Amino acid sequence: MPKRVDHAERRTEIAEALVRVAGRRGLHAVGMRDVAAEAGVSLRLVQYYFQTKEKLLLFGLELLAERFGERVSARVQAAGDTPGPRAMIEALLMAALPTDDESRTFHHLYTSYAVLAVNDPALAAQPFIKNPDAAEDALTELLRQAQEAALLEPGVDARLEAAGLLAMSAGLGTGVLVGQRSPESASAVLGHHLNRIFRTGDAVSG
Amino acid sequence: MPKRVDHAERRTEIAEALVRVAGRRGLHAVGMRDVAAEAGVSLRLVQYYFQTKEKLLLFGLELLAERFGERVSARVQAAGDTPGPRAMIEALLMAALPTDDESRTFHHLYTSYAVLAVNDPALAAQPFIKNPDAAEDALTELLRQAQEAALLEPGVDARLEAAGLLAMSAGLGTGVLVGQRSPESASAVLGHHLNRIFRTGDAVSG
DNA sequence: GGTTTTGTGATACGAACGTACCACGAAGTT
């Protein structure tokens, strides 16, 4: 029976099953058996490709981060067609809000991992948790470009602003996730803050 | 042996033990036996005062919310001595940042509960999770007062601003919690945003 | 072609968990 199989591919399939089932039932409620069932393989196989649950979780986080990074990039690039850096900045921030199933799952699981990371050094060491975040650098750069194009109000510090906006987006995301706030209201808040940073469109063209 | 005992008091003691041990080891890792040990009582007693683990968790969340509310109120009122509404606003926002053990535990556990609430209707229905938040109303009111005193830049929408600031504070708090960011850097970000909302102090007095 | 590696299944094991049960002594009640 054993055809030679691509380990990396198999691991990805299983980790995807992990993400799916954890998104549905919560990361805390997911066991090896659930992942196996969701992936349509035996428990043994999950053990075979990942030796331990911790390794599976770690890989799941990597996958999650990678997939979400791709999603955000795609959205930002798609917004690149629209003229002006604001469209890209908005795309970056809005992509992180839990507006559809995919981003909801992402927010949910990322927060779950963040909570686990508080007591788990191995998780805390993962780049996606630990890093000053590629997103912050990217957003800072976008803000700088807007600044050079004289699109921003004076007195804006690009780096601090980027950090604040991302934190706000994350915080709003959690609010949406737990049902405190609608996606529309979250994006209204974000929009208002962007309005206070960008100079008014009319004034610029006039 | 059985002296008559105050149930409410006992329940509080046990729930405090839950909060302590969960803050140390993570909510997901806490069992009834751990709570019993931490509270210095038998497993049976935890069962006696709370029939089920779910009820214990629910009560723990209530306690957490109540205690933290008191903390924030105390800080805000203490800042009331300093002239100007900005001090109070800053106190409100900074009190939520995980700068010491107490606020760290609060952030950690609140986030844990929020994650659980995604898949647990009983938790999601808890006021502290569900409500548009007393904090948002309070902050909105403070901003309105500042606005009437002509302390804010024009174009600020008090309610949207309040929501954004709270979300930012929460997001920054998570960053601090997982070690992405230092408390100092978080409060710098918050401070910068407040600076952009408040009119410059020099200009006001001059 | 024999042998080692590789992929897969089934199942067992020990620990931990939430909960339930049994027992008993001290207060309170009548």
Next chain:
DNA sequence: AACTTCGTGGTACGTTCGTATCACAAAACC
């Protein structure tokens, strides 16, 4: 004084979980 209620201890039960073990067939290798 008899009886009921309340607080408490100890412990057992059934489940679930992560992991380990045994077994075996198809492929790869020499």
